[in-house]
Amino acid sequence: MAGLSDQDNESYEMGMHTEQLAGRTQEIFFSPREGENFVHPDSFDVDFDKRAEFDAAGLEIAEINLKIRELMESGHGTIVVRNPGARHSIGVGILNRLNLIIDGSLGYFGVGLIDGPNVRISGRVGWSCAENMMAGTVVVEKNGGSTFGAALRGGDLVCRGAVGSRTGIDMKGGTIIVGGDTGAYSGFMMQRGRMVVCGNAGKNLGDSMYDGTIFVGGEIRSLGVDAVPGEMTDLDRAWLERKLAMYELLPSRGVGHFQKIVAGKQLWNYDNLEPTEKKIVL
């Protein structure tokens, strides 16, 4: 694209740009080479070699989260939670680097609102896993529920199995990778980021998406309003291969069969509004 630096062009081709409407339309570019700079006042300085584990079976949800916090506060960088019992809201709000291993399944809102930890969940997760995640990685070994990665803002969220409906609804960044199928309305109102579905996608994929990119390896039952096929580039294929290989989900036949879905951007009618009104719409 004319007038852009090489780096901005690369970012543009990878679908990692967005538009910010602030008085006038401006394109803001995310640098793929930018380091991860996440530091929070409430984050803890932990040592990955300092390991702790505890049994969550007899604990209330608040006690489990408090226990994780206490261990991080005392410098533990690797924490194993056993017997979570598919209960809700476990591991939420962790704002620092951490190896968190969940030995079992989580209920709703598991590891939501996190910024930095690497989480591995040996079981399945319920609705809204890792919602609003800012950074880090979450890997789910079994299946996931609906609204997987809702409003995701950054990091990698991976499910090796199938997930429910409305995966990545309202996602604003980051990457969601699904090893199996995803349900209806996945990518609904997606604004940024990338979603990769190795299996099939349900009806109305990418409905009303503003931006971002969806890759599907299987069949798409139907596309949603304003979701259109995009052209796969070499950069897309390279990124897909690298990312799927990283999580051992690269199909044996490669990524040549993947389809790319992007926003048609025909719903961007608010561009006709006055600058002050644009802020209200957004």
Add this chain to the structure above:
Amino acid sequence: MCGIAGLIHRGTTADIGTEVTNMLQSLKHRGPDSTGFAIYGQPVADEYVMRFKVAEQEDMATGFRIHDEIKERRAIVDSRFDEKGAVMLSQEDATEYAYRYRFTFDGDLEQLARYIEDVEGAEILSLGSGLELIKDLGDATTVSGQYGLNGFQGTHAIGHTRMATESDVDIRSAHPYWAYPYNDISVVHNGQITNYWLMRREMERRGHRFMSNCDSELLAVYTADKLNNGYTLEESLAQSIEEIDGVFTYVVATADCLGMAKDTMAAKPMVLYESEDTVALASEEVAIRALIPEEIETYDPYDEEVRVWQA
């Protein structure tokens, strides 16, 4: 919000009363207003089991004569049984206002049921050969203890924890629903049906009766109507997705089957576990964990998905 659960043991029986109680208790946070069970025991040939009440739980705190009135209502019910020629085998008092009768009867069962419900305050909760329907205010442990469900042997069951949104907090509006006068059909539902009144009028024109203003009752009546007209349970569930509007996930049980259907939006949750001998399904996995604590494979059914399992 509401929580629903179902469980079926294929080819065997188990202490299904305790199992479903544990599942529903773990879903208490989805709705604490009332809890209901539809449990399918082993049917005995030529025998009927009827669960009914002659007052609401809240009635017990009102009026000076309520305790006497309840006795009078029950006496009228008993006399009507005698009058119609039913042979009583046993009578159990689950609570002061809810009872379980076992009887044999050769006459018109629908007519008998209508005659009993003609008694003031009387409502048949279930009538059939295998189904026993219990519902009351309180959480699963409370209702189960009150009605002595622990130890109840059966093949399959469904249950419901209710957060009242569309109708009153009373037994009448609690799930499961049984579709009078069809034996052994019960339904639990999580969601909202938006063409309820339209569909209800259609069902009423066909002669069906509704005992509540709860939209979930429509699903029981609808299922009974379909099965009565020769549809299979699977066909009925599939057609309901086409004909009934709203966001819903519901579970249906018949004398020997368990089924589920999910709406076109997949907006209401359901988690499924299926093995060779057991199928468990619930609004949340935590309910299945109450039954099977070890790591298992579970998944969410998708939109418009219909499943049926045989006992």
